Amino acid sequence: MVATDTPATDLRDRRSTRIPAKRRGSGVNTRREMVAGYAFLSPWLIGFMVITAIPMLYSFYLSFTNWDLISNAGQYVGFRNYVRMFTQDPAFWNSVRTTVTYAVVATPLKLAVALGVAMLLSRPRRGVGTARALFYLPSLLGGSVALALVWQALFSRAGAINAFLAWFGITGKPWVNDPQYVMGTIVLLGVWQFGAPMVIFLAGLKQIPRELYEAASVDGAGSWRQFRHITLPSLSPVIFFNLVLETIHSFQIFTSAYVIGGGQGGPVDATKVYTLYLYLTGFGESRIGYASALAWVFLLAVGLLTVVFFRTGRFWVHYSDGDER
């Protein structure tokens, strides 16, 4: 978005002009500022190093070993973990398939619902604030275990959903206990939590100048054309932002798959998504080396996907400041 560009250039300008000026003054001040800066940063910095950076690098090393969590250090096995993953492990490909299925179905659906509801709620009407809060509520519950359990109960063979369907003479399916349907049930849970992108869409919609719509309606554009030619292009940076965020979010699906799949990714591995497979490998089977390799492949894949998004984004994301990129 706009905000990310301008400060960066600003900073570059400042550095080129002001720093030499400061150097002529007392160097002590700068150093003192620097120390103070790092001192204030240190809680975060230490946390980042100890909790994130060092374990991450360590896991990179582990991915080349066969460490089993028990012996002090595994043996170095070179690329064996990586080779095995791609050539000998059907469970790996199954987890890729389930995760990609989830992401490909859930992300666009969730964004579409979020945008639709945001448009309904963007006009000032009575009670719209309450409605927004209500629609946002499911997202506050986040990836909670309790929610997944409720979902499981609702959609089970004798659950409320099937009881409801029975009123209309429809025989319900075992939504959570049949490999054919369970992924759909989980997708639905993910889509239902559309509050976060909805709020961002709401903010984006407010930014679109009213005059554009007025001018368009004077020119005789119907509501579909207004949506297609005003709302979508004006909103494209926000859509892009939501798309990247929600895609990454979808790939990280764990809690709902873990709970609804009974902890093992059942029935028949239909819910054994990538992160769950990683967890089961690492902490269920104690194959930390292999799990680390899985984690790194995952990181690279998601990173790569994000790069692809940014590259293709050029062709459909329009920035209103006329920044030709």
Next chain:
Amino acid sequence: MRSVPTTGTPFSRRRLLSAAVAVGLGAALTACASSGPTEAPAPQVAAMETGPVELTIFWWGGDARAQLTHQVLALYTQKHPNVTFKETWQANAGYIDKLNTNLAANSAADIFQLDDNMLGGVAARNQTLDLSNYVAAKRIDITKLSSSLVDYGKVGGKQAAVPLAENTPGMVFNKTLLTSLGVEQPQIGWTWEHLISWAKDVSAKTNYKTYGTMDPSADYKALWVWLRQQGMDFYNGNKLGFSEADLTRWFQLWKDARDQKAAPPADIIHVANAGDVTKQLVVTGQAATSFMWSNQMPELAKSTKDTLGVVSYPGDPKGQWARAALYFAGNAKTTHPAVVVDVMNFFINDPDAGKILGTERGLPANTDIRTSVQNSLTDPNMKATVDFENQIAPKFGPAPNVPPNGQSSVRTLLITEAEKVQFGQLSPAAAAKEFMEQAALKLTA
């Protein structure tokens, strides 16, 4: 492990060695003399401590077990005021993951509960306290335990754990339902084919509201019993003890049962396959039988108003065996091995502890305590369980070896492959083939 213990000195900590006293050594020497001409090194056992000791203890189970275990520990503290306990317990799900993580982080409890699915793995990594010397020194008294039960706690020749209780595979059935339908109750010695044709009849009589039998094709213990009845075993050392053709026959047997509607559809079976006692079909009313361990019957009974009964699995009862229902194992890195061992001994051999524990974990391992507990039982379900075990005991086959490292993965794999057949994704033969291929990897990994 930093130091792999050799047979003679399981505890390399000098502190402990220096604490070893004549009592332990004396008893050990006698044991050594009786063990024949083998050059067994003098068992070295740590002395009982008198200073204040706090032990951590970790198990899985329900509220009832937590209460009973707590009472026994309190009783121990009463008799040994210097020893106190920090108790941690949780549900079965995730237990072994947590234990493994704690063991790896050197933060595991001094005493922890295991079952035969876990013991092989933990003991293979030398994370259990080697109890052999303590048994030899009579610090753990096994004279009142059946030898097959004690042997079922040995891994690689070492006494890796002590059995807390005994059980055996037991098919639980809904007595109330069968009586109201006017059908015969299952008997010891029915063939599997007979069970299935009987179940077909039950399903039809309930108009397919309650199916005749659970389909245990995903259940390793049912497969195990079935294999043993044919002179095979689940494991042969670190390998599978059966062939792809055998497994195909097993899957086919149950596919036919489902096709005849003797067993319920796949999604109903799936819920029970995870093993949660409260979701077993015999208590949810979706099937007339469930394949369990005998000691689980009283617990099952809590989830239903109907009266339950228990009988051996179909087929020749020689396929059944006296199984250590649960074990206590000591942490190999505990700093209080002597107290750990004494607490274990207390759980097994103390009459008062036995009275408190009852049959919650299974029949008491100590036969004297078993008799006295049996005579004082009031719960009809516990009585039925005991009667069943006494009835079947003379027909038991020999105990198998403790399943090897990798058992948990193989068990999960069996569920996955059996469900592929249940949901119609694979034929019995194709699923059996996949199982054999992947199980081989799990057992060598």
